[in-house]
Amino acid sequence: MSNNITNLKNIKLYSTNSPNVAKVYIFLSHLQLPFEVIPISFRKGEQYSDEFIAINPNSKIPVIIDTNRIGEDGKPVKVWESGNILIYLAKNYGKGLYLPNEETNPTSHYEVLNFLFLQMASVGPTLGQLYHYTFYAQEKVEYAINRHATEARRLLSVLNRQLSTRSFVAGDELSVADFAIFPWTRLIQYFAPHIVASDYPFLVEYNQRLEQFESTKAFKLYDESFKGSNQKPLNDDERKVLFGRDH
Structure with a gap:
């Protein structure tokens, strides 16, 4: 596939501002790839919605959906687990950088x-x-x-x-x-x-x-948008959502 970013559609990034999300946000920015942030509120339990579980059965973020690549099932490729996403992006958009070739190096x-x-x-x-x-x-x-x-x-x-x-x-x-x-x-x-x-x-x-890095500065600006909302103490309902679910 072409790596010309002008020909690429937005990659969807399901996101908050956690360090694991920061990995992907910063790498997407560093690669200068177009992407769209889709916020998921963990405090509200949005990660347990049927819609999100269909994307990631483990109810965790980050997740990306890459509409530039269509899988054998006819659907855009979805990738979850942050390390897996980094490997995917390096292999498909890194132009040979960020993950040395296994055969030659x-x-x-x-x-x-x-x-x-x-x-x-x-x-x-x-x-x-x-x-x-x-x-x-x-x-x-x-x-x-x-x-x-x-x-x-x-x-x-x-x-x-x-x-x-x-x-x-x-x-x-x-x-x-x-x-x-x-x-x-x-x-x-x-x-x-x-x-x-x-x-x-x-x-x-x-x-x-x-x-x-400019990509880090971009994430820091994005992170600023969470100031206040994510700094409030958790209430009892939010604690149950974050720490009390066993299924």
Whole structure:
């Protein structure tokens, strides 16, 4: 397919302003792809609507629907799970960048995937749970906070060590691993006192560099639109929607 963005239709991005959404929003912007944001209110439980479950049976965001690519079922391709979306976008719109070719550059290809899956399996879940137990949990469980804070510091040390010898997490070229990791590491100052950002100088410098990307600035403007609405304390009904559903 042609990568001429003037010929492309809007990619639909089902979205809020979470770090996982930021990965996709920033990468879409970096690729200069046309996209349309379709907001999903988690506080209202819109992710559990029949309409949304038909798009993602796991009721999570982000999700993209790419009307530029029609699948074998005759419908636009839909992709969910943020890491999967990054791979999809790199393969179809990255023009050979952001995910090295598996056949010609297998070492670089799998190094990028090593760090992409490190984020998906460890960095994101650990920081997410630390945030939950620190800011959302009504009962402060010190064991849970300390356990996740300790693991978060270990993971940030891994990234800091990597960045001491390379420009980006998987090497000296920007990759999908960076678009996965940066939206989480850019927030580490909010985890004080459990995490002290200055303990990770190479990671801090990396964050500062990526903050200057025009695509990051675009996300920050988008993120501003949520100020106020997402900062209100959760009421009981919203807590049930977010944390009390088992089906």
